[in-house]
Amino acid sequence: MSEQRIEQVRLGTDGPLVGVQGLGCMGMSEFYGETDEAAARATLTAALDAGVTLFDTADVYGRGANEEFLAPFVAAHRDEIVIATKCGIERTDDPTHRAVRNDPAYIRRCAEASLRRLGVDVIDLYYLHRRDPSVPLAEAVGALAELVERGLVRHLGLSEVTGPELREAHAVHPIAALQSEWSLFSRDVEDSAIPAAVELGVAAVPYSPLGRGFLTGAFSDAATELTADDFRAHLPRYSGDNARTNTALLDPVKRIAREHGITPGQVALAWAQQRAEVHGLAVVPIPGTRRPDRIRENTAATRLRLTADDLAALEPLAAQVAGERYPESMKFTSASRE
Numbered sequence: 001m002s003e004q005r006i007e008q009v010r011l012g013t014d015g016p017l018v019g020v021q022g023l024g025c026m027g028m029s030e031f032y033g034e035t036d037e038a039a040a041r042a043t044l045t046a047a048l049d050a051g052v053t054l055f056d057t058a059d060v061y062g063r064g065a066n067e068e069f070l071a072p073f074v075a076a077h078r079d080e081i082v083i084a085t086k087c088g089i090e091r092t093d094d095p096t097h098r099a100v101r102n103d104p105a106y107i108r109r110c111a112e113a114s115l116r117r118l119g120v121d122v123i124d125l126y127y128l129h130r131r132d133p134s135v136p137l138a139e140a141v142g143a144l145a146e147l148v149e150r151g152l153v154r155h156l157g158l159s160e161v162t163g164p165e166l167r168e169a170h171a172v173h174p175i176a177a178l179q180s181e182w183s184l185f186s187r188d189v190e191d192s193a194i195p196a197a198v199e200l201g202v203a204a205v206p207y208s209p210l211g212r213g214f215l216t217g218a219f220s221d222a223a224t225e226l227t228a229d230d231f232r233a234h235l236p237r238y239s240g241d242n243a244r245t246n247t248a249l250l251d252p253v254k255r256i257a258r259e260h261g262i263t264p265g266q267v268a269l270a271w272a273q274q275r276a277e278v279h280g281l282a283v284v285p286i287p288g289t290r291r292p293d294r295i296r297e298n299t300a301a302t303r304l305r306l307t308a309d310d311l312a313a314l315e316p317l318a319a320q321v322a323g324e325r326y327p328e329s330m331k332f333t334s335a336s337r338e
């Protein structure tokens with residue numbers, strides 16, 4: 001509590017004020033191996049103490065378990081935090097089933113279920129997790145806008161959409177935030193979605209800003225170093241030959257970290273944060289961690305400044321990364337990815 005609190009920024013033109021770094025809660029329930037629940041709860045509190053107010057979850061994380069896990073924390077701090085959740089990816093009791101779904105009746109059901117699991121009357125920020133090409137976007141956003149009209153949702157967001165999709169959605173209802181993967185290693189979003197977000201006044205919420213942990217140097221080959229059920233072993237860029245190529249790309253990240261007396265993860269987070277000035281929009285990265293001791297390191301990165309030389313040295317990395325963000329089997333048409 002004695003720590004310096006991070007600064008705040010507004011999401012969208014009339015969205016909530018939030019700490020300039022949020023907390024990704026996904027890994028607390030699924031995807032990144034075993035979680036110590038007490039440590040995860042302590043992480044939420046440590047984040048709030050540091051000034052983090054945007055807490056990110058989704059209905060699919062642990063098939064509802066992540067929202068339920070967050071409910072006591074949300075209840076204890078309802079007026080201090082902004083709770084963001086998502087709908088649009090369907091999972092069932094069959095663990096192998098995933099499909100992208102945006103039909104209005106489904107969206108309504110999902111919102112009601114998320115409200116119940118989170119134990120709240122209103123969701124502060126509700127994202128469409130993935131676009132379903134079989135449903136017109138205006139129809140899906142129209143269903144989300146109805147939730148706002150009914151007082152069940154305060155603000156809307158979209159995840160992984162293109163610039164034209166963001167414009168189309170924003171014409172139906174103001175969009176406060178665009179949540180897409182954006183990091184030193186993943187910069188596709190800069191091609192079309194970020195310019196549209198800048199033009200519309202939509203905030204960027206970069207997910208996986210630490211490259212799912214790879215940019216911190218925490219692991220260098222997911223297939224051999226992480227547990228068999230770790231989702232990262234299924235992502236092409238973090239195992240085998242690709243991982244070897246990509247580990248070598250971290251050399252300038254490590255050098256810059258040494259020169260500033262900071263960690264490689266802080267270089268990655270400072271780079272993500274500085275996209276705000278580079279592109280001219282509000283940026284709220286949401287690194288995920290389940291460890292309270294990492295909060296200080298991660299939030300301190302909001303106050304770090306990389307120099308023009310640092311930024312220039314980091315500029316070519318993304319184009320050299322070996323392997324896609326997601327495997328072909330998880331790319332969206334009608335099957336989902338996370």
Ligand SMILES: NC(=O)c1ccc[n+]([C@@H]2O[C@H](COP(=O)([O-])OP(=O)(O)OC[C@H]3O[C@@H](n4cnc5c(N)ncnc54)[C@H](OP(=O)(O)O)[C@@H]3O)[C@@H](O)[C@H]2O)c1
Nearest residue numbers: 024025026056207208209210211212213216287288289290
């Ligand atoms: N919209 C979407 O489609 C989408 C997709 C993926 C993720 N997300 C959201 O974005 C959030 C963040 O993304 P992410 O969790 O995938 O990736 P990330 O933030 O890039 O990386 C998380 C990983 O980094 C590790 N880590 C965090 N801080 C660290 C530090 N200081 N030093 C070393 N390792 C550190 C974490 O391990 P520990 O837990 O052990 O600290 C975890 O394994 C998620 O929680 C989720 O809310 C959204």
